[in-house]
Amino acid sequence: MDLVNRITFNPLQCGGKPCIRGMRIRVSDILQMLGEGVEL
Numbered sequence: 001m002d003l004v005n006r007i008t009f010n011p012l013q014c015g016g017k018p019c020i021r022g023m024r025i026r027v028s029d030i031l032q033m034l035g036e037g038v039e040l
Helices: 027-035
Strands: none
């Protein structure tokens, strides 16, 4: 599965930051949680 296809960019959603497709979860938030050791 190509995980990069799950990342979308819409200037009108989440302040124009990359998000997970179909959700309003920013990629930066997920990376921050992983960096803090949160298990997803």
